[in-house]
Amino acid sequence: LHLGLAAGALALTLAAALHAQPTGGKILADITINGTKTCRTAQIGFSFLVRYINHFPQSEGKEVRIQLKPLTVGPLEEQDLLDREAFSPAQDETLLNNVIYEGDMEGGPYLTVQFSQAVRFTVAQGTDFRSVNVSYHAAGDSCPTATSSAPQPTTCAHPTQSACGS
Numbered sequence: 001l002h003l004g005l006a007a008g009a010l011a012l013t014l015a016a017a018l019h020a021q022p023t024g025g026k027i028l029a030d031i032t033i034n035g036t037k038t039c040r041t042a043q044i045g046f047s048f049l050v051r052y053i054n055h056f057p058q059s060e061g062k063e064v065r066i067q068l069k070p071l072t073v074g075p076l077e078e079q080d081l082l083d084r085e086a087f088s089p090a091q092d093e094t095l096l097n098n099v100i101y102e103g104d105m106e107g108g109p110y111l112t113v114q115f116s117q118a119v120r121f122t123v124a125q126g127t128d129f130r131s132v133n134v135s136y137h138a139a140g141d142s143c144p145t146a147t148s149s150a151p152q153p154t155t156c157a158h159p160t161q162s163a164c165g166s
Contacts, residue, residue, distance in 0.1 A: 027085045027101045029130070033093060039143035041135040043126060044099055044111065048077055052125040052132050060120050060139060066111040066132060081109060095119055095136060 029045040049071035055064050070081055085101045097116050103109040113121075113134050121136040137143045 027080060027083060027103070028087050028099065031087060031089065031099060033089065033096070035135075035143075037094070038141050039135075039137045040093075040095060041133055042096060042099070042113070043131050043133050044113075045126075045131045047130075048072070048081075049129045050132070051129065052123065055123045059122070060118060061115075062118050063112060063114045064121055064123065064134065066113070066123055066134075067107065068109050068111055068132070070109065071129065095138065 026047050029047045031045065032043040034041045034043070051069040051071055053067040053069055055066040057064065080103075082103045083101075084104060087099045089096050089099075095115050095117065096113070098112075098114040100112040100114070101109065102112060111132060115136065118139045119136045120139050121134055124133045124135075126133055135143075
């Protein structure tokens with residue numbers, strides 16, 4: 001009986017190790033989603049200082065590609081900037097499908113935000129220069145400019161957190 005329990009514990013430990021991702025050298029530090037079900041803002045945090053340059057398309061689509069410029073990056077992080085990293089939010093997030101950092105794109109790096117349907121969006125530099133804010137809502141919906149009773153944010157430290165998706 002003890003041998004069977006030990007084998008089961010070992011199998012669980014090995015399975016967890018295979019799914020674990022190292023936390024060092026990550027590009028996407030966290031994603032915080034605020035707002036209501038129809039009017040949302042995703043604050044996409046980075047592990048380094050970043051400047052938002054521009055985005056395309058300008059205000060509507062199923063995808064927005066955001067051009068970035070890394071600021072004050074250390075020598076060990078410099079190689080990481082050429083990587084690709086993806087994040088998918090929790091299943092209860094109905095409009096936002098994926099956030100993809102593409103460091104290997106010419107003219108980049110780029111951050112691509114993919115939606116489940118056409119949305120209207122705005123993109124802005126985060127005040128901390130470690131984030132970019134993407135506000136979005138379904139193309140047919142309208143959103144008030146300010147909401148006083150917005151729900152608490154959902155913070156996703158990284159795709160390795162089970163509450164935030166895979």
